[in-house]
Amino acid sequence: MSGPTLRSDALRTRERLLEAAGDLLEMRGPAFTLPELARHAGVGTATVYRHFTDVADLFSAFESRAIAALVAAIDEAGTAGGARQSFDRICAIWIRRSVRESAAARFLRSHRGLLERYRSGDPGIVALIGRLVATLEALIAAGLLPEQDPVAAALVWMTLFDERTTVDLSRIHAWTTRRITDYLSAAVLGALRATA
Amino acid sequence: MSGPTLRSDALRTRERLLEAAGDLLEMRGPAFTLPELARHAGVGTATVYRHFTDVADLFSAFESRAIAALVAAIDEAGTAGGARQSFDRICAIWIRRSVRESAAARFLRSHRGLLERYRSGDPGIVALIGRLVATLEALIAAGLLPEQDPVAAALVWMTLFDERTTVDLSRIHAWTTRRITDYLSAAVLGALRATA
Known part of the structure; x- marks a missing residue:
């Protein structure tokens, strides 16, 4: 026992x-x-x-826990209602968490690129990119985005959802969470319509 | 003497x-x-x-020097040929420098948001955002982008041109500098057409 x-x-x-x-x-x-x-x-x-073992190990654990919590929240939200609804739900969950927590999270972001971590099998990044790629592939299948490399597209999404940008728009530009979500979601879709 | x-x-x-x-x-x-x-x-x-005084001071000087060099290169390129050509020139200069130097630069990016640094008068960030805002305002005046908050638009541009993303696309995805430039430039314009 x-x-x-x-x-x-x-x-x-x-x-x-x-x-x-x-x-x-x-x-x-x-x-x-x-x-x-x-x-x-x-x-x-x-x-x-x-x-x-040291502060770097602590920060790495803190970041992994934040990514795992985001992935869990995405999975809990499910995929009901079609590709666009799934995309909007993920954006809303992500930005809401980001506004709430990113004051801390922005200190932790790895120097390593996201694709570098994805390729090296970082479990949280693999899980998160997996969810984003599935959502993007559903948008492509539904004709809402043109055919494209879904991993590069996931990278654009993650890049635009940078914690420091969310903190900036929230604290410095004084935008509401809803406005940040609408702005950055539109930016992701606009970017991915233009890059293909 | x-x-x-x-x-x-x-x-x-x-x-x-x-x-x-x-x-x-x-x-x-x-x-x-x-x-x-x-x-x-x-x-x-x-x-x-x-x-x-310490390593943090060194890194801050290194980053300031990189931003000042980018601003100088943008100024040297001039604004001949209209808004779209200016935008394309800045993107090409920025990504070329970024592919060459960002392996080092990605270690240095401040925890502080770009708007936070802009508002606090960080000279390099003020100079860079000034150049980007002027270019975006020219694109808006030429009807190539819809009316929008040019500082938020500059933030989207800088966010998409994140050093780690450039390093990822160059080293991990093995894209050429030209392809990265075309992809990320299109992403910026697509994002800013969609967010207005």
């Missing part, structure tokens, strides 16, 4: 550390140490080092 | 350090120290600290 309990305790602690990391990123940016994270999360320093 | 000479010596050293920083970024990514940079550039450690 103690195995599963210990493991779920460890998962809860890890989750608590990742939540605390999000707070610190939002408040102070990426310049904090693992002992500071431990203090902020109310756990011992040794505990934080059992979960993360 | 010694004043100007000293100053131009200092500028040459600074340039040599920034060139060496580009080499190190390309070869090893952003994980190096100022003493390592000094060794790589063949100057003393004290010299490197006279030019840069």
Whole structure:
């Protein structure tokens, strides 16, 4: 019995550390140490080092968790109602999460390109690009987008949905989440109608 | 006489350090120290600290220099031949520089949003957005783009021209510079026709 309990305790602690990391990123940016994270999360320093080898490892875990949560939300939303509705739903989910969380997430984005990570089998990026490619292929099949390389198209979509752009439009341009979603969704479709 | 000479010596050293920083970024990514940079550039450690307080300061100088060089190249290309030709020229210059240099530049992009930096008066970003806005306003005046917020439009352009995307399409997708330029230029115009 103690195995599963210990493991779920460890998962809860890890989750608590990742939540605390999000707070610190939002408040102070990426310049904090693992002992500071431990203090902020109310756990011992040794505990934080059992979960993360260094700050880079923590940030990578934080980003993976955000991508996994986005993929889970996309899957939960389902594909009812046709290609265009699926596309609009994914855009709305993504921008909503992005406005809420990207103040932290923008500090984490990898130096590596998305295609580079896709080709190297990064699980979160593979899952996310898989969902986007399926949606784009449905738009193409429905005649709503011209035939094109769906992986390059997914890259354009992800590039336009850059966290820093969402933060800019939300905080600096003071646009609503709805307006950002409409603007960037239209930009993606317009771009992909023109590139083919 | 010694004043100007000293100053131009200092500028040459600074340039040599920034060139060496580009080499190190390309070869090893952003994980190096100022003493390592000094060794790589063949100057003393004290010299490197006279030019840069820390690695973050070095990276900021490197990025500013890249943006200033892009703006200078845009200005040198001029505005002959109308709005569409100006737009195409800027895209070609930008992507060519980006393919050549972005292996280093992608490590440097600020966590701060572009609009945030524009509003705070970051000189390079103000200069670059100024050139893009002028080009977009000429496209709008020529009827090649619908009326729209030119600063938001410049943000879409800069977002689509993200260094990591260029690196991805060049290195991972193995596209030529010409193909990347045509694809991303069409994406910008398509996006901005659709968002208005």
